[in-house]
């Protein structure tokens with residue numbers, strides 16, 4: 075079950091029919107100005123439920139409004155009549171409240187508390203548009219002398235509205251989820267009237283109410299002697315004339331109760347200096363509980379009224395079973411005392427850390443099962459009677475301890491398919507002891523010790539609030555452990571709860587310093603953000619997670635669809651596009667608005683989930699197919715690229731070989747080919763193959779050729795000069811030639827014949843030429859490193875001639891030395907040659 079704010083229609087819970095709404099209230103009111111103001115109070119949805127039309131306010135009270143209210147006799151039908159199919163507890167509650175005169179009186183009082191008329195006094199005109207005379211809304215007009223009692227920013231407290239969103243993001247477990255929206259602590263301010271003493275002393279009012287949830291404090295003493303004005307903004311400001319019921323209606327506490335029923339952890343706490351009206355606001359004067367309390371008493375505070383409201387809501391929830399348990403403790407002098415089971419020795423209880431809930435708890439705290447409203451009221455009475463109260467100059471009934479009254483609400487609702495959904499909500503009412511200046515209160519002895527402990531724990535609370543409200547310090551150490559109070563409030567201040575702070579102040583000039591301190595404290599608290607989550611049963615969490623999964627799948631499917639579209643576009647395969655489009659159209663489930671999912675039944679949700687899972691799987695498969703197709707295409711592309719590269723290289727080689735061939739034929743010494751032929755022949759006989767790798771490029775060959783060629787030409791010329799080769803051959807016999815032949819053609823004894831030597835020489839040249847011919851035709855030699863180097867050199871020459879030349883000269887110098895080496899080798903091998911050469 076997804077949390078829905080009360081006031082929205084959840085037919086299964088029967089809330090829609092019974093709830094009033096802001097719009098219905100506006101409809102009832104029907105007047106522009108008030109409607110405008112009320113629309114600012116959007117967040118108080120559900121505030122109007124159970125409230126009948128108010129009787130026009132007629133009283134013109136004095137400063138003390140308590141005795142001057144007109145009470146409406148309208149019966150609150152929902153409280154009195156109840157529902158036939160209600161759970162046993164609710165029925166018994168109705169019976170109690172319906173039987174006899176006492177019940178009738180209670181019902182009247184209940185009604186009066188809910189519909190209490192407002193006293194308009196002092197003849198101030200309302201501040202239009204920025205303030206709300208909520209009390210005047212019933213008759214749709216605001217009288218001239220009507221007093222504006224509540225100044226609201228309206229939509230600020232509507233941060234509670236954010237919780238609608240939050241619940242959608244909450245896990246459904248007690249743990250907080252990353253990404254869960256945060257909510258600020260809601261802060262309202264209540265200004266009490268000047269008390270008798272202050273009035274007698276002629277104390278001035280130093281607070282003003284400019285409206286829009288603002289409060290102006292102007293009595294602040296300045297060092298320069300003048301007065302400083304300070305403006306603060308809060309969610310709601312209650313002026314001195316506001317009633318206890320107004321606080322219930324407009325502080326947001328009703329919303330807190332509704333949320334506690336829905337499974338949230340909620341806290342309302344009062345803060346302020348001593349005598350500022352905290353206890354009055356929360357529980358009413360302590361005297362109320364000293365004897366059997368009169369339920370009709372108008373001074374009953376927020377707790378009593380909240381209990382009534384809580385039970386009213388529980389009655390309306392006919393389809394849900396609730397179990398209520400209450401506890402009441404006080405922290406007195408840093409000791410936790412169970413107010414429902416104080417024992418004779420008032421043995422303090424231990425505050426421990428729970429790993430499971432990741433929060434502090436009070437060990438062995440008495441929890442009372444509260445089946446009826448009376449049980450809850452009894453808890454309140456008992457606790458109020460047992461708490462420590464003292465008296466000092468500023469308050470006759472001063473609370474000497476902090477009290478925490480907790481109502482745990484476990485709800486269990488049967489969903490479809492026999493599944494039970496249970497949630498654990500709670501609401502804490504915290505009445506803090508007031509900070510006090512001991513020189514003002516004249517505390518001494520025990521009261522002084524109490525005051526010190528109170529101030530100390532409030533100081534720790536102040537540190538925690540200051541740290542939590544500072545975004546830089548928030549992630550750091552928060553000193554919760556420094557006091558029992560902060561340990562127990564840790565979750566409310568910065569955990570998963572929803573918190574309302576009611577800052578109580580005195581309007582008197584004599585208290586201005588404390589008032590400013592409280593207002594600052596409250597302003598700081600307003601900056602604190604919490605992450606409210608519903609604590610619920612795992613089944614409920616499952617449904618929520620299913621919902622979230624549907625959302626995620628929808629997103630993923632959308633993403634995959636986009637990817638598929640891109641893919642198909644890139645491939646430009648029309649047939650596949652058609653196929654995909656056809657598939658997409660057939661598979662795509664209807665787009666679901668996630669908001670609507672909240673209203674769907676679990677079966678429907680499961681079906682929807684199945685559809686999305688199927689679609690998701692199909693899309694994933696399709697996507698993977700397309701990816702593999704793409705892989706294949708990429709591989710093919712690579713092959714083509716490689717082949718291209720190979721062909722390019724081949725082309726380069728062919729070009730380089732052409733260049734090589736042309737070099738050879740352009741060789742100016744090519745005329746001495748005859749002489750060179752021998753060397754070439756030698757190479758072909760075996761040395762070339764061995765030396766191919768050693769001779770890197772054409773140039774070296776050229777160099778060698780030139781040297782050898784020059785020498786041979788010289789020899790030949792000399793020989794020619796003296797004798798022609800043939801003549802010499804004939805005349806001198808074949809000694810040298812034989813030598814040469816024996817050297818060159820040692821493997822072939824035929825070459826010893828001088829006539830054959832010549833032919834052999836010719837053949838060598840032919841072979842050499844053939845070789846080059848064959849090289850140029852087959853290109854096979856192009857694969858040798860030498861040819862690669864040549865090709866590279868050629869391309870390098872093209873790319874950067876200057877660099878190529880530098881490299882060339884370096885290579886040339888190294889090769890020329892190699893050339894000389896070759897020459898000296900030749901000398902060694904051909905001493906005759908060297909001799910001839912020397913001779914030349």
Ligand SMILES: Nc1ncnc2c1ncn2[C@@H]1O[C@H](COP(=O)(O)OP(=O)(O)OP(=O)(O)O)[C@@H](O)[C@H]1O
Pocket residue numbers: 265266267269314346347348349350351352353354355359469471472473474506507508509578
């Ligand atoms: N809004 C109010 N209207 C009328 N009287 C009020 C209001 N607020 C407080 N008072 C009166 O002021 C006196 C002091 O109030 P209260 O005891 O609630 O103060 P407190 O803040 O709880 O003080 P402490 O911290 O000492 O307990 C009481 O007599 C109470 O009835």
